Amino acid sequence: MAIKALKPGFRTTFWAGACAVLALLIAYAFWPRALQVEIGQVLKGELVVEVEAEGKTRVRELYVVTAPLTGHLRRIGNRTGEVVQKGDVVAVLDPSESVLLDPRSRAEAEAALTSASAALSLARAQLSEAEVVKEEAKLEASRAKVLFERQVVALSAVDAAVTNFEAASARVRAARAAVARAQSDRGGASLRLNPPRSPGKATRLRQLLAPASGKILRIHSQSETAILAGTPILEIGDPSALEVVAGFLSADAAKFHPGAEVRLTGWGGGALAGRVRIVEPSGYLKVSALGVEEQRVNVIIDFDQASADVSLGDGFRVDAAVTVWSSQETLQVPVSALFREQGSWSVFRLVDGRATLTQVSTGPQTQSQAAVVAGLSENDLVVLYPDRSLTDGQRVRARAD
Incomplete structure (x- = not known):
């Protein structure tokens, strides 16, 4: 007796298919997807590292x-x-004429004049007294000499008389000096009370002359x-002879040297060329807009000859960018691709659709590009702004613009 094969019914086939589709959906949901990232490229070209600061123009000889x-x-x-x-x-x-005195100042000046006049009278009286004493000492000295010649008095009496005469003469000189001083004090007090007036106003005018040729700034x-x-x-x-003074951070100014190239912008026209002439040897403290104390140094910049005819004047604002390093052909990577990994600079390099953690050695850098010393090659693709969730070997794909 032959045994017939049983065919699966519709219900069995339906549920088997539904389970298969569900398994596929679950597998798709949990299958690791490629992370969308921004991609940058490692290129070789010119790289110029500049330090910028705000400055202003000024006339060289003011x-x-x-x-x-x-x-x-x-x-x-x-x-x-x-x-x-x-x-x-x-x-x-x-x-101006002498300042007019108010009542109090006039009273003080009158009192000073009275005091000076009294001091002058006293000095004159002392002078008269000293002159009388001097005449008496002179007579005593003459009388002592006569008596000594007649051998009536000793030589010591003559010496004493001469000494008294010399002392009296010195007192007379001192009294005359006191009179002269008192006269000067009285004259000064009199001038303060009654200042002299100029005979004519026209003769008092003072003309001020231009010390040099140029423009009135x-x-x-x-x-x-x-x-x-x-x-x-x-x-x-002379507004045609201008220079630029810019305040740089002292740590940046220490890298400058006379003759360094400078790019001047932000004045209302195209970029101008200049050269560092001098870095001032003394710095100063400046508080930034955020309240941070900064040690800055003034750097004096000369315009190149080709930039001398621009429409700039004294006190115009400019942005000065001093070149501290430059290279015509250097391998460079976007700064946004760099991050620190165990103390070293690293990037995620794109290899076969996966992000590969790669350590790199960098050189000078700008705000957007950094020179690559080792670790990358030209035309390598790197992940920009890498997310913290990105891991080594993870599948990635470029984000659509």
Whole structure:
């Protein structure tokens, strides 16, 4: 008797297929996927390392005209930007009269004059007394000499009389000096009480001359005003002879040397070329906008000859970037690919679709690129901004833009 084979029913086939599909879905869900990452390339080319700081232009030779004495400054006829020649009259100063005394100061001056007059009278009286004593000592000395010649007195009496006469003469000289001093004190007290007046106003005007040829850069006071001695009135200079002074961190300025190339930007035009002329030997403390104390050093920069005709003036803001290292052909990797791994710089290099942890040795770097000394080759692909979850050997793929 033949045995017939049993065919699976519809229900069995359906559930078997459903289980297979579910198993595939579960396997797909838990299958490790390639992580999407940004990819960068290791290239060979020019790399320039610069240190930047904010600076400003200034006239190389600046002349400041100041008031030589206290007075009344006449209105300045020149305007800012006008050309003046050396020796031109740029300001006129009317020296002030003596200050009028208030009642209290006048009373004090009168008392000082009275005291000085009394001191002068006392000095004159003392002089008269000293002169009388001197005449008496002179007579005593003459009388002693006559008596000594007649052998009436001893030689010691003559010496004593001569000594008294010399002492009296010295007192007379001292009294005359005291009179002269008292006269000077009384004269000074009298001048304070009644100061002299100038005979004519025109003769008192003082003309201030331009110390050098150039342009008037700024006028501190255009209108008439009272002014104290030493107050700046205006500044003169040649705006075509400019230099740049920029404050760099002292740690950066220590790397500079005279003649280093400088790129000047941020002034409103294209990039200009310059050279470091001098790094000042003394630094200063500056507090940054964040409240951090920074030790900075002024670096003086000269414009290249080709940049001398630009439309810059005194006190214009510029951004100075000093070149501290440069190379025309150097292997470089994006800085965003670098990270620290066990104290060494490392990257994730892309090899056959997997991220391979690779240690590298780097050289000078900018904000975006770093020179590669060892560990990478030209055209290698590296992962940019690697995530902490990325591990060695993990499958990765480039993120679509």
